[in-house]
Amino acid sequence: xxxxxxxxxxxxxxxxxxxxxxxxxxxxxxxxxxxxxxxxxxxxxxxxxxxxxxxxxxxxxxxxxxxxxxxxxxxxxxxxxxxxxxxxxxxxxxxxxxxxxxxxxxxxxxxxxxxxxxxxxxxxxxxxxxxxxxxxxxxxxxxxxxxxxxxxxxxxxxxxxxxxxxxxxxxxxxxxxxxxxxxxxxxxxxxxxxxxxxxxxxxxxxxxxxxxxxxxxxxxxxxxxxxxxxxxxxxxxxxxxxxxxxxxxxxxxxxxxxxxxxxxxxxxxxxxxxxxxxxxxxxxxxxxxxxxxxxxxxxxxxxxxxxxxxxxxxxxxxxxxxxxxxxxxxxxxxxxxxxxxxxxxxxxxxxxxxxxxxxxxxxxxxxxxxxxxxxxxxxxxxxxxxxxxxxxxxxxxxxxxxxxxxxxxxxxxxxxxxxxxxxxxx
Amino acid sequence: xxxxxxxxxxxxxxxxxxxxxxxxxxxxxxxxxxxxxxxxxxxxxxxxxxxxxxxxxxxxxxxxxxxxxxxxxxxxxxxxxxxxxxxxxxxxxxxxxxxxxxxxxxxxxxxxxxxxxxxxxxxxxxxxxxxxxxxxxxxxxxxxxxxxxxxxxxxxxxxxxxxxxxxxxxxxxxxxxxxxxxxxxxxxxxxxxxxxxxxxxxxxxxxxxxxxxxxxxxxxxxxxxxxxxxxxxxxxxxxxxxxxxxxxxxxxxxxxxxxxxxxxxxxxxxxxxxxxxxxxxxxxxxxxxxxxxxxxxxxxxxxxxxxxxxxxxxxxxxxxxxxxxxxxxxxxxxxxxxxxxxxxxxxxxxxxxxxxxxxxxxxxxxxxxxxxxxxxxxxxxxxxxxxxxxxxxxxxxxxxxxxxxxxxxxxxxxxxxxxxxxxxxxxxxxxxxxxxxxxxxxxxxxxxxxxxxxxxxxxxxxxxxxxxxxxxxxxxxxxxxxxxxxxxxxxxxxxxxxxxxxxx
Numbered sequence: 001x002x003x004x005x006x007x008x009x010x011x012x013x014x015x016x017x018x019x020x021x022x023x024x025x026x027x028x029x030x031x032x033x034x035x036x037x038x039x040x041x042x043x044x045x046x047x048x049x050x051x052x053x054x055x056x057x058x059x060x061x062x063x064x065x066x067x068x069x070x071x072x073x074x075x076x077x078x079x080x081x082x083x084x085x086x087x088x089x090x091x092x093x094x095x096x097x098x099x100x101x102x103x104x105x106x107x108x109x110x111x112x113x114x115x116x117x118x119x120x121x122x123x124x125x126x127x128x129x130x131x132x133x134x135x136x137x138x139x140x141x142x143x144x145x146x147x148x149x150x151x152x153x154x155x156x157x158x159x160x161x162x163x164x165x166x167x168x169x170x171x172x173x174x175x176x177x178x179x180x181x182x183x184x185x186x187x188x189x190x191x192x193x194x195x196x197x198x199x200x201x202x203x204x205x206x207x208x209x210x211x212x213x214x215x216x217x218x219x220x221x222x223x224x225x226x227x228x229x230x231x232x233x234x235x236x237x238x239x240x241x242x243x244x245x246x247x248x249x250x251x252x253x254x255x256x257x258x259x260x261x262x263x264x265x266x267x268x269x270x271x272x273x274x275x276x277x278x279x280x281x282x283x284x285x286x287x288x289x290x291x292x293x294x295x296x297x298x299x300x301x302x303x304x305x306x307x308x309x310x311x312x313x314x315x316x317x318x319x320x321x322x323x324x325x326x327x328x329x330x331x332x333x334x335x336x337x338x339x340x341x342x343x344x345x346x347x348x349x350x351x352x353x354x355x356x357x358x359x360x361x362x363x364x365x366x367x368x369x370x371x372x373x374x375x376x377x378x379x380x381x382x383x384x385x386x387x388x389x390x391x392x393x394x395x396x397x398x399x400x401x402x403x404x405x406x407x408x409x410x411x412x413x414x415x416x417x418x419x420x421x422x423x424x425x426x
Numbered sequence: 427x428x429x430x431x432x433x434x435x436x437x438x439x440x441x442x443x444x445x446x447x448x449x450x451x452x453x454x455x456x457x458x459x460x461x462x463x464x465x466x467x468x469x470x471x472x473x474x475x476x477x478x479x480x481x482x483x484x485x486x487x488x489x490x491x492x493x494x495x496x497x498x499x500x501x502x503x504x505x506x507x508x509x510x511x512x513x514x515x516x517x518x519x520x521x522x523x524x525x526x527x528x529x530x531x532x533x534x535x536x537x538x539x540x541x542x543x544x545x546x547x548x549x550x551x552x553x554x555x556x557x558x559x560x561x562x563x564x565x566x567x568x569x570x571x572x573x574x575x576x577x578x579x580x581x582x583x584x585x586x587x588x589x590x591x592x593x594x595x596x597x598x599x600x601x602x603x604x605x606x607x608x609x610x611x612x613x614x615x616x617x618x619x620x621x622x623x624x625x626x627x628x629x630x631x632x633x634x635x636x637x638x639x640x641x642x643x644x645x646x647x648x649x650x651x652x653x654x655x656x657x658x659x660x661x662x663x664x665x666x667x668x669x670x671x672x673x674x675x676x677x678x679x680x681x682x683x684x685x686x687x688x689x690x691x692x693x694x695x696x697x698x699x700x701x702x703x704x705x706x707x708x709x710x711x712x713x714x715x716x717x718x719x720x721x722x723x724x725x726x727x728x729x730x731x732x733x734x735x736x737x738x739x740x741x742x743x744x745x746x747x748x749x750x751x752x753x754x755x756x757x758x759x760x761x762x763x764x765x766x767x768x769x770x771x772x773x774x775x776x777x778x779x780x781x782x783x784x785x786x787x788x789x790x791x792x793x794x795x796x797x798x799x800x801x802x803x804x805x806x807x808x809x810x811x812x813x814x815x816x817x818x819x820x821x822x823x824x825x826x827x828x829x830x831x832x833x834x835x836x837x838x839x840x841x842x843x844x845x846x847x848x849x850x851x852x853x854x855x856x857x858x859x860x861x862x863x864x865x866x867x868x869x870x871x872x873x874x875x876x877x878x879x880x881x882x883x884x885x886x887x888x889x890x891x892x893x894x895x896x897x898x899x900x901x902x903x904x905x906x907x908x909x910x911x912x913x914x915x916x917x918x919x920x921x922x923x924x925x926x927x928x929x930x
Contacts, residue, residue, distance in 0.1 A: 002450045002467035002545065003523070004443060007476065008530055014479040015499040021591075022496030061494055062599050062894035066861055069827040070886030075850040077753060078744020079821040079837055086834040088823070115500035116507070 023117070029054045030117065034125040050122045053114040148237045157234025166233035174231055178224050186217045247282040247368075248330050249275060250339035252318045256293040257310040258346050263375045267342035268305055269409050270373055274340050282336065288325060292318035298325065313346045315383060319358045326366055337367040345374045345381035352386035359387075364394050372400040432722045439731070441534040446471075449538045450545070456717045457546040460790060462710065464549040465564060466523040469541065473530050478502050480517050480527055484693075487525060488571040490578035490685070492594055518544035520552040520696070522564035535731040538724075542714040547707025554798050555702070557695035567692060573619050574685045581678050593679050596898035597665060597686035602860055604665030604687035605694045627677035634673060660864040660879065664899075665690070667865045673874065674904035683902070698801045698856055705759015706797055712736060712760070742818065753850075758818075762805070765814050766793055776812060802854035810850065812843045822849040827885070861888055866910070875906035882913040896923035 023030060033052045082088075117125070153166055193210045200207065251271050253264070278285050289304035290296055293311040296318040322339065330337060347355070364370060372387055374380065380402070390398050403409055435452060436445050450469065457464070472480070482499035483489040519525040526544040528537055552558050582590045597604070661667045668675075669683040696703070715732055718724050742757035743749040769777045770789035778785045784792045796809060821837040822845065836842035836849065852858050866879040876899075880888060892909070900907045900923040911919040 002447075002454065002469055004446050004450070004469045005471070006443070007470040007472045007527075010472075010476070014476070015482050015496065017491050018482065018493065018496030019499050020496065021491060021493040021587075022500060025493045025591075059497055060891075061595075062891040062898070063602060064600075064861055064863060064892055064895050065889045066859075067887045067889040070882075071827070071884040072825040072886065073822055073835065073849045073852070074825065075753070075820055075822045075846060075853055076745035077742055077818045077820055078746065078750075079819040080744075080746075082821050082834045082837055084834055084837050084839070084842055087831040088834065089831055090825075113497070113501070115504050 023121075026054055026059065029058060031125050034122060048122075049116050049118040051114055051116050053112040056111060056113045059113045147240050149240050151236045151238040153233045154236040155230075155233060157236070161234040161237065163233050163235050167227070167231050170233060171227045171231035174228060175224055175226070179221055182217055182221050186214065186221070189214050189217070246284045246286075246334060247278050247336040247338060248286045248288060249278055250288045250290060250322050250325075250337070251304065252290045252292070252322065252339060252341040253304065254293070254313055254315065254318075254343040254346065255291045255307070255309045256313040256346060258313070258344050263342075263344055264305055266375050266403055266405075266409060267373070270342060270403070271340060273409070274338065274371070278338060286330075288322075290318050290321055290325075292321075296321040313343075313348060314351050315341075315343065315347045316351050316354045316358060319355055319363060323358065323363055323366075326363075338369050338371075339363075339367055340371045340373065342373050342375060343383065344376045345378070345383055347381065347383040349382050352382040355383065356386040356390055359398070360390055360394070364390070364397055367397060370398050372398075373403055374400070375403045377404050434725055435718075435723050436534055437725055437727075439533040439535065439727075441532070441537045445534060446537060446541070449534075450541055452718060452723060453538065453542050453546060453714055456714050457542075457550075457710070459717075460710075460713070461794065462546050462550040463553055464524065464546060465521075465553055467545040467549060468523040468525045469545060470525060470527050471530055472527050474506075477517070477527065477529055478506060486571055487519060487568065488575050490575045490594075491582075492598075493591065494595075494598065516540040516544045518548045519567075520548075520558060520562060520564055520692075521567050524549040524552065524564070525568075533731065535724075535728045536735065538715060538718075538728075539711050539732055539735060543707045543711035546714065547710035548703060550710075551699075551703050551706045551797060554794070555695070555699060555801075556799055557698060557801055561695050562692050570619060570688065574689065577623075577681065577685065581682065585678065590682065592901065593682045594686065596901050597683050599895045599898040600664050600668075600902075601686055601690040603863065604663060604683075604690040606663055606666070606691065623681060627681070631677055634671060634675075656868050656870050657865060660866055662862075662864045663687075664863070664865055664878075668899075668902050671868070672903050675902065679902075695801075698803070698854075701755040701759040701762075701802045701854065702797065702800065702805050703759070704755045705761075705763050708736075708740060708756050708760040709763035709793075744819070758806075761814055761817070762809055763793060763796075765811050766796060766809055769811065774813075780811060781809075803851050803856075806854060807847060807851040810847045812838070815843060815846055820846050820850065822846050858883060861886075863909070873906060874904075875908060876903050877908045877910060880909060880911040882911055882918075885913065887911070893921065893923065893925070896921065899923070 030052050033054070034050065037050050153163060189210055193207065193214065196204065196207050196210065249271075253259070253267055255264075275285070275287065287301065289299050289301055291299055291304055291309075292313070292315065293309050294314045294317065298321065299307075318341075326337060359370065374384055384400070384402075387398075387400050391400060435448050446469065450467070478499060480487070481502045482495050484495075484498075489495060516529070517527045524545065526540070526549075528540050532540065552562075552564060558564075578590060578594075657667070657671075665683050665687040669680045669687065672680075675683075715724070715729075719729050740754070740757045740760045742754045743751075766784065767789045769781055769785055770787050770792050773781070773785035796805065800808060815838040819838060822835050822842070824833040824835045826833075836845040838846065862881045862883060864879050864881075866877045868877070869875045878899075888911070896907050896909060907923045909921050910917050911921075
């Protein structure tokens, strides 16, 4: 006696709860592994999950068992040339070939417990506790962008929104409503007329009066309009404010001779993080790459990261170009503008105060956020000094930080966009 | 063999629900010829993902939530996705009705194999073997698991997930020491369990309180009782002891211990009958499907596919092969049952000498007798024949950690058979495989510390994990834990939690 049941349609993710619990328990380890892998991953390589490894000593579930040592008898299959009484040298350290069940019980086979997390989980861990400043600013209440949305029917509107079905239905109802009394009357009169007609002749004055009344009623019934202005109904469209889903990210980088490829690589990572972060929050993101030495140019991503230039450095040229591009292409009401500037800190001495002025006078009021990272192991230079005056008055939308090596990127990134900074700003 | 009547059940490799029924009916009919007595079968078709779920909950259809099952799941998922591991074709649960999971990816021959293996092989083993009959109650396990799952969830809601997790972690560490070896536990069922659980909470707490009574007894009484020895006899069921006697636990924590203990008890027979259970199931899928073939019900192609899988399952790599990972229970078990059949049907002189009782007897009866009344250790001790030891080329080594060389103490020859068989049997003896640790005493009047005694076997020390386990034990008991290791009646090591290790 057997029952055969098709269970395939039952949920398949029965283990999800337990998986979640595991991930929660080892949250700290996973976060460490994620931040490590960010430093290791190549730039274009953010579209996949990650293999996370946790030392087995941390995930190990202890139990009481025999350790190695003592006097053991063990039986094996596949004897080829041994005879009773033979002596075999033990392999040096660790049991080697004769590693039976006993040895693997010690759990020293694999040092790490590893498993995969999905891309989304990876990014979630990466952006854990992170929020960009002023994001709230572009939320529903203050948003300048609207979406139209249907909101039932209204009695006033433009002809293109006329709802024919609704209008005719209303007209029909109105006609029934307005004529119901008259029709009833008409029927009564007609019945009376028919009664009278059978009794007396057609020219009886009472009958004539009845006929007149009937004609009057019929005339009045005809005057009820088929369609009245009252009946018209229009589809209502209301404008709902929507959060802006567009962002533009300006990447500004110094490409003068003093910027080595290493420094650029570090900058690149920072941009990737910013890009990914924006990607998570906005539907549509545009990237603008501005590189500069003594003059600034808008370039492709490839050129931005890989071509080399020489010469001096005038940072303000890039800021001016950014300002110009914003005015031409990104009216700041529809666009969330983010900018990240990377530099080794070099600048024409006279130019630095000018840069600070451009930022404070115009750029900073246009952008959501402007981040300056200085990638240098050395002392701060003129630009840092000039910018540092900005961080207090504009603390909600301007941040600066120094990066010394690739390992610093992630902490600095977090620091720049850390939640508490955001809260401070509010 | 004479001209076969060919009347194939199917010729295609795809399965359908109708075909499953047809095959199940046929296999059931043949199983009856061989007197296989089974619980009713509940065959469930599941997908690969669901199989992974089933894997990670140790094959239980319902389990309470715990991170360790998530860990298991991640490990399974990873190795499956990498292709390092195929999933098992089936999982079968010792329950009544007997639930068997079949993967949808299997072909028709594979489904037939699995039905024969799980639904008639394992199933009859669960129903017939004395260990399962004594220690598990197939009809109540699903209910109990449901009760456990709900109870754990209830506790999590009430006391917090972390609190519950901490208790479960501790219990899991000790779960192999939560088994009654000599007393038959009462059958458990969810309804009774729920009804009794409240009552138990109260009574239990009272008893514990009584044990830890701190009111001064009268002077006279004190004189009479010397030092109270508690427990009066050593206890090997550590979880049971904690459930009943740990001074500081709340009633719900005791109930959690009980749950882990009960489930551990349920798995106890499986841990002792791996070779027999798998061997029995393998023997029967082989025998049943061959019978089906002999009746002309399945095609040659079907048999080829079946035999390929079967051969893979019963392969035994040599000790020096890269694929070697211990003795394959399928191989050993299958060959032993085949061998018993051979001894009954075509005994040699050697068999007559070694197995005078069964040589020439009715093979089916002998096989059923063996299945009913043995566990791995005694089964091997009783039935492993010299012929099989030769075929497996078994040899036994002696590994003394004080010497630099292994000694080959016995091989498959006239002088070695008995020793070899004894050594192999011991390898499956749980009481040898697991360290012997017992609750020894509680310092009732003093610091309430709990002392356990480890009796060393063959000079084998405990693994490095032990201290971690002691921490869990310490958490449950609430006071100091001491673990004393005895070798030949002499204490050679004492470790404690909080930590102090005294080594001789």
